[in-house]
Amino acid sequence: MISVTRKSHFNAAHRLNNSKWTDEKNQQFFGLCNNKNYHGHNYDLEVTVSGELDIESGYLIDMKQLGDLIETEIESKFDHKNLNLDTSEFKDLNPTAENIAIVIWNILREKIDIKFHLKVLLHETSRNFVEYSG
Numbered sequence: 001m002i003s004v005t006r007k008s009h010f011n012a013a014h015r016l017n018n019s020k021w022t023d024e025k026n027q028q029f030f031g032l033c034n035n036k037n038y039h040g041h042n043y044d045l046e047v048t049v050s051g052e053l054d055i056e057s058g059y060l061i062d063m064k065q066l067g068d069l070i071e072t073e074i075e076s077k078f079d080h081k082n083l084n085l086d087t088s089e090f091k092d093l094n095p096t097a098e099n100i101a102i103v104i105w106n107i108l109r110e111k112i113d114i115k116f117h118l119k120v121l122l123h124e125t126s127r128n129f130v131e132y133s134g
Helices: 023-034 064-076 097-109
Strands: 002-014 040-052 117-123 129-132
Touching: 002 023, 002 064, 023 129, 040 064, 064 097, 097 117
Parallel strands: none
Antiparallel strands: 002 040, 040 117, 117 129
């Protein structure tokens, strides 16, 4: 088994808020991340694909195609967007780093051959990151 990783980056705003909770509970639980005017992050994304090397090509997967897929399916949807307001994926889903990573994984999983293992590592800040592999 071999793995390749492609890095990506996008900027997005969000507000952490549970619509089933009171304003007070949301503020108490999410703190500054519940700001009614939203706040933003410079997200760093790492997408890792693992599997068996293709002996003929010497590739696991074409990194250019993987990069194009990430650009088309992730960056174009989320970059410079308010995740709560501008995306269908988070219309009814709290855009926590955990949920963002899962959404990204699900989007890419549909496009990447099932023979490959897929892992998403999303850095919300230099100290906070989430890893999801299905």
